[in-house]
Amino acid sequence: MFAAAGASGIWDWDIVRDRLYVDEAFAELYGFDPAAIRAGLPVKSFFSAIHPDDRPRIRIAVAGILGGAELFSKEFRLRTADGSIIWVHGRGQCQLDSNDVPTRFTGLLVDVTERKRTEERLRIAQTAGGVGTFEYIDGFATASVSEQFCRLLGLHPANVLPVRTINSVVLGDDEAIIPDPEQAVSSAIEPLLGEFRIRRRDDDAERWIARRGEIVSDGGSGYRFVGVIYDVTAAKDAEQALRHLNETLEERVLQEIAVRQQTEDALRQAQKMEAVGQLTGGIAHDFNNLLTIITGNIDTVLRRITATDPRIRRSLENALKGAERAAALTQRLLAFSRQQPLAPKQINIARLIAGMSDLLNRTISEAITIEILSDPDLWRAEVDPHQLENAILNLAVNARDAMANGGRLTIHAANICFDSDNPPPAGIATGFYILVSVADTGMGMSAETLERVFEPFFTTKEVGKGTGLGLSMVYGFIKQTGGHVDIRSTLDAGTTISLYLPAALVAAGEEPAQLDDHVALGSGSETILVVEDDDDVRAYTVEMLRELGYRVVEAHDPTSALRLLERQDEPVQLMLTDVVMPIMSGRDLADSARQLQPGLRVLFTSGYPRDAIMQSGRLEDGVELLSKPFTYIMLSERVRSLIDRCPHS
């Protein structure tokens, strides 16, 4: 009954007489017979109800008191009469005689079970929540703290700490975990709200600690600060990271915009090039037709002229040269817009560059040493040989111009394999390539020049010395071939331009023999059908073919051409047709014609073939093309070789 009420009992241990006297409440707690207590009990009864686990420790404490210790203050468990376990706090003192010899040990036993439970809950709450408590009484130099409080600050666990010790962990001068009482009380709203950066004493770690609490007035003049602290480092870090993100947002947006700007610029440049290419191609088409008429007619006049005045012949030859130069210019325009028809063949580049030796020696001054090297067993490349020659010559001329005071020009062909270990430059796939490098020891280029070097019409040469199309042409041609151009340059040290050309590892026949410069004549038994919508071009073409000895029939559009084919008495050996015509393209005409006459050989002529007979910049297999403007000799060669070719090919 008493136990349940949180009762307290009194004991009086007579050391001299060796008897224990207790009151009724004590007897109730211990389960003693109330009648037996009056005469006193044997002293060992003091330990009888104590929980066996606590008994040794209490015996030691009592031994201390009997040995002369002043204070007994212990908490221990009792097993009560009804078998339940309660926590009690025993507090006692010794009375000494004049010789400081203990005579009596008296004390009070209080049931603290409820308080123990509350303490336990508080302790668990603090540990689990990472919350440390403090209580500071105004005017004292120390504060009561919890174990968790000490742990949060990295201090050795204690119940009481000097205020100065607590505040010494705070970084920064003005802050104090236990504030100055006057300051704290004067700030009316949440006076104990605060955050502190601290250096933990045990591991020197920097942490953020938050403090919350209340100022309690117990009615007197003094105050008590009761509060908690907890670690907010993680939240602070996150907050800081967020702020950093915010602060750098603008910078990151700018970066992103710059990247986008670059991409847009690149796209715009590509679109510009495409537009220029289309425009150029369109002009080239008409221009080539005109050139065909001009060169063709001058050609004819030259062959037939009987005039004795040599000035007439010279003037005509000059006019023809001018027309040829104009044709070369249109060719270059087509090249850089990647619209020139390429006729790639499997070739041996070693042989090709060796064959250029004479040409280079003639073009380049003696002050420059020329070195031409090829790796042995060089793979064959699938490339248009004439264009490659053009490209190398172009680069060699640039190299020459960069070495005004002499130097060394090295042209080197080598095998190269790109795989995961040796990744290819951006823009081309892994695989086998032939690297043709053209290196000089000239003045080199600045970074700014390097950036723009492939742009059409960009030139560092004096006005009139260069077209600015050379490198763009090389670039366009190599890209069209499926390769890659790399340029490296150091000011005053030289430039190396590397052309990567796809290797052809599957052999395909021998290179065709070079064309001879003689006229290949035809005969009247060979009929050629000429289809051309431009009357002048057609007239000129027909005239030349007749001059060569062929029988010629002509049509000014595909429809009439098909009609002619239908009622042809003798078979037509070859159809020569323009590619770009209104209503029906040369390509469609060829398909229809072959239905009427299977195996019909077709030679296309065009100044601007565009997509009509090309796939990705290359002529389709089996398609023969004669580019406009063409000369008498070119026409005779192509027509003869086509007619002579085996019918199945």
Add this chain to the structure above:
Amino acid sequence: MTREDVSLGELERDALTEIVNIGVSRAAANLRKMVGDQVSLSVPSIEVVTQRRAARLISEREISQLVAIRQDFTGAFSGRALLIFPETNSLELVRAVTGDELTAEEVLEMEHEALAETGNVILNSCLATMANMLRRSLTMTIPEVLRGDGALMFDIRDDMPSDGLVLFLYIDFAVRRRDIRGYIAVLMDLPALTILRELLTEFIDRVVGDDG
């Protein structure tokens, strides 16, 4: 860094606490006679720590300079005892034991002697009682007064390994109506601690007997 072989069990710790309690009570009784005033004591907290940690424990709690009275003891177990308090308390203690009858100048003159004597009374009664409870005897040297920080008190020098162990008895003692508080520290080396532990086991056996 508490080493496993000298760490005290719960009962050994309780026993040592009680023995120290008795010793300190006796010391307080003597101090009480000297100052004619009530002297209160906290329950001692006991730890076995390294010298470095003991120095840190003190300096964590006391930011100001310290004063210590040091006495070495030999016998069944040997070591060194220190009575430590903040330097600001020093004159107050002298004034207390001299009965407030001296002038400020006289207090200053007397300070060293008074401190040595007070320390001797407290440490002697404390250690003698402990030895007595453990049924052994100890001899103590003449007290020495030190001034400095925790590192000096615990003989911590940078050029020496300072992992020697300290039995650190942390007792707040306060003299009523006076701003006086302090600590008692007992330094023992490993062999001494081992002997102390054996003596504690004997003591426990005697007190708890067959009941334990």
